[in-house]
Amino acid sequence: MTKTLHAKSLKVGVCYYPEHWSSDMWDSDLEMMRHMGITMVRVGEFAWSIFEPKDGEFSFQLFDEFIERAGQFGIGVILGTPTATPPAWLTYKYPEVLNVSLDGIQFQHGLRRHYNYNSPVYQQYCRRIVEKMAKHYGENTHVIGWQIDNELNCEIDVFYSERDHEAFRQWLTVKYGTLDRLNHAWGTVVWSQTYTAWEQVHLTRPNPSHSVNPHQALDEKRFISNSVMRFVENQTEVIRQYAPHQFITTNGIFGHLDTHELTERYLDFISYDSYPNFGMLADDESLRDREWSFNLSVARSVSPNFCVMEQQAGPGGWVNRIEQPTPLPGQLRLWAFQSLAHGADAIVFFRWRTAPFGTEIYWHGIFDYDNQPNRRVAEIGQTINEVSLLADKLAGSLVQADVALLRDYNNDWDGEVDTWHGPYTKKSVKEWFRGLQTSHVPCDVLNLSETTQLADLRRYKVLVYPHPVVLSERVTELLEQFVSAGGILITGCRAGLKDVNGHCRQVSMPGPLKNLFGVQVSDFTRIQGAYEVPNLVWNGDESSSGCIHAVDFNEVLQPTSEDCTVLATYDRNYYSGTPALVQNSFGKGTTYYYGSVFTRELAKKLIELTGLVDTENKLVSTTEEVELEIRRNPLTGDRYVFLLNYSGQPQAVHLHHGCRNALNGELIEGDLVLDGYDVLVCEVPDGGATARG
Template identity: 50%
Template sequence: MRNHVANEQFELGVCYYPEHWPEEMWAGDYRRMVETGFTIVRMAEFAWSIFEPEEGNFQFELFDKAIDLAHSYGLKVILGTPTATPPAWLTNRYPEVLNVTDEGVTLQHGMRRHYNYSSPKYRELCAGITRQLAQHYANHPGVVGWQIDNELNCEINVFYSESDHQAFREWVQAKYETLDQLNDAWGTVFWNQTYTSWSQIFLPRPTPTSKQPNPHQALDEKRFISDNTISFAKIQADILRELAPSQWVTTNGLFGHLDSHELNEKLLDFFSYDSYPQFASIHTDPEEAEPLRDRSWSLSLSAVRSISPNFCIMEQQSGPGGWVNRMNMPSPKPGKMRLWTYQSIAHGADKLLYFRWRTATMGHEIYWHGLNDYHNQPNRRVREAAQIGRELAEAGKHIVGTRNQADVAILRDYDNEWDGEYDVWHGPFMWQSNKEWFKALQKRHIPNDVLYMRSKTTLKDLIPYQVLIYPHPAIMSDETARLLDQYVQQGGTLIFGCRTGYKDTRGQCYMRLFPGAAKDLCGITVEEFTMVQGTRLPTSICWGNDPEALTGADAFNDILHVEEDTVEVMGTYASDYYAGKPAVTRNRRGKGEVWYYGAVFNAEAAQKIIDSLNLSSPAAEWLELPPEVELQIRNNDKSGYAFLLNYSEEAVTITLKEEKTDLLTGETLSGSCKLEGFGVRVLY
């Protein structure tokens, strides 16, 4: 497999749907794409019935013409395998391919992603269309790569057809081998759920208390869905590798119940992501203090970078977004599309395509606006894209292949994400603490990575980081604890939050003092704990000996007890019946240290820890930035580039203590400089 996303030139392009437009419009569209600075287009990911209007009857004329014409204009083509939208003839003839709810209701044809991954017939038909496409386009000089399906697990990420129940039954039988081992892992002795035959095993189904399954079964359900999704994608990847070995393979997404790291490692040349920053804005809690809004999308991009250090943005938001009945996003203000583009590039994108060339005039996405409006006349968004095209024509060759630099990483893992969907005693805390830590680091201009702890993770993966933040890993194996201890012993700083280390990989609670597997690392125990909600008043933490240095102790409180003389109490509870008890501790261990924070993090508490650790921006010696500006750094062996992104509508002042050049404009800068509203600089 290849590792590169682009070779020597940044690839800028757009998603295009020739089947939506009269053929006489194509040449004008392609000409204008090239004039805009685009070099690549994606097409065909929803076009199954164009290629196969009836079973076994394959037609390529429309896309042959569209691809040949694109190639004649110098445009490269990415082809999608069209398996996200099975045609009506298929679902009518083979209804077993359709997805089903946990209550047994079949989800009918009429939208997209209305299929299940387990149906042998659907897998057969997907293999058939993929093989036909690969054979036909493998040697086309205009086709450079393939996108498998589209947004795996988007819209829906649970599956309950009869084929899914059967596949799950086979999956658990392979995993546990005996019913005794399955019963032990799922704790079925509780409430008399013990299974005595494999035929009794199903995916979670409705229970007398509605959708509340056995929690250990629910965790295995997510693991199964991920494995099943990857096995579905593998069918197509294997065919493409066999028949089109000179063309690269990717897929786009980052959706639930899917180990995207494993998907990427096993099947892809690189990972692709669909970047829509306004989702972060419209989902912002109205009560959140100083929300980052679209800037918080950088945390999602950091997660993408953990999968594929250099990646493709297969869909970059270019206009107001919305389906007919939902997702009513406003139009981006002037400069915002450019800002979002460089946000993606700053975080590792080496190839980027806007969604879409022209807004659809029919269907659910008539309000999901592309670069061009319905009238197809010049507009502000097209002019903004052309500016980006001009900039990247020169600057892109310097950026491609550089890697992000960060000394801090936020740790995550799939088991805790999946277990936490159901377990409200730790799941919601992880997302809150991730966001608050990211906010605190952003305001200090300290770039961070997101790093997923996996069975393949080694000390080599951890030691590049000065600080690791693992907010609420309820599930923690002894093996993971030993690896983290090795990291600390050699000099690293590790930060935990409440609800750490008390579950094993089955999701069952250890019969140990909390924090369970992390106890020796932390040098403390949890003598008591409580939710902070409902009728309970908010609590606070006093840092050091200063009674004025208070921060909120949000959502959950672990009351700590010091067990080792290497432990220093950094903060105590300032209220409630446990006032004066340890709330924050630091354990010196080997050459490093382990912090335990007994609540759910907020940005103010994170700032206190940042101050205690003397963390500073990697550009602090030569650059002063206001809090509105994000800093990201991409390096290679020869040079480094500092991306400055202003998320404020107003111009801000930056101060350079040494002379730098802006890669995008060629300007030489020093001293105090203005960065326009929604402005971008790339300094070296």
């Protein structure tokens, strides 16, 4: 069962730190929040030294007073467990709770996230502080929910303390049972790595080549993910016991953590921290802030309706890194609606006021240091007013998409080490997303696991699985069932190469996918050195060469099925004229296999071939600079079409059918102009025109 945020109305909140401000400021801040329409605040996630100033001495006075005042203003409180920042007395008394680098250097107290998950001492102290808080606030009617820790695996997502090495061995004994099975899974016969006693087994340690055993590295990521989940379970267990009526979430999606399993097992829904301004730092031809739509789609793959626990409210920067420009007028509103368009039913702006001290003095909030009205305050106030117009209609509505980009943790983690596929996946996913975005085709991200069901796949017309190198037999069968029932599946080079241990299969690529795609790989190369980047020649038409490039890696394909059709060939290198892209019929469906790394140009070509662009019944025509997303209310059938202009220049929009502007109630149709960084939400009643761009 998918865990999701069940909200009857959209909610807007703000992150607030009562411990940073004089209590004389609280009432005026809360009054202003109420005036702006803010109905919840997140507090406490870094306040362990306030709740427990000395070992075993607990104090709730400060937060009791603030939470009571917030309740008087009708503002609910999300309470963070403060375990991301252990207090100095704890790390001084028990230095074994601190994390250690790969080189064996222990991190010291200061800043945050310097602990390790597997320290029994730290687990004990975390459980104690959370239990004390849950007992104290579990029946408090002003506390609506809990955030576990803060941004798990942010800052650092590898752990090498002595306790981590010990816990890794314990985890491996459960997973494999015997050293023989471990040695086989890790291929330790290579370079005489074979283990004869469990004490010999460790996490990765320094070595002359600065390299790793890839199979060991894959298990390390799985182990770290498991460690995080046990750490979260240690906290949620006591919160469930003492605060059964308050929700539990955590914020952020970071590396080496199976967020899907974490949410399914321990949370009520996932929360994401959205800072699109990071995208503005890119100096390449990327989607920039629009790329955060992909990140929000990943959050939606965990919880169809989710919370954005930190929504950008100003420029971001620490004293020593993360320099960002100040958002231009309109961008903060644009980014908030970006979150809503992708399934967020709650948005919490970070933060209320910019801190005048500490590492985050340049991570700006709604208000600046002077606490005076400014254009960001006015813009966010406008945004909250507009969200209130959608609050009851949009809550619980689901994003509509006919295509999904498939991903899985095994390939993500294996690809961190294996540069023969990891970088290709990142590039292909990015290029596919760019192609879909600029074609105005909404898409989902769908995570594949051993618990994925056929019904999860059949929600889509087209699935794109760019480079599924690590592939299990069960997932292979699932993909076959999807295509056989009439689905369309697209994949690229290196597919099916490895099993779940990361061993290369001793069969022709694409291994278990051979029958599904009707093709095998007869040769391959990276595009380096003497190799030129080929162009694709479509259906033997030489005049088509030069439009689409086959970049980075090329496979020479050999059709093995009578139903396999060659769509395009390479135009250079020794394999000039050989197949590069093939189409195969399988059951009632169709597959496309591409022997290279995807580009936006090829993605757009395949978008046309698969019929994802509905040119006859579309509601909207607009430019590539405008994103189109759709949310549909499952009860009424009404759809809400979001048009988001990421350009600073006005963009033309043509509505082929009349609809209502959900932000002001006006009926609109025909030619419109969307101003720079502007937003339009079209309300389309059930039975209205097809909401496609």
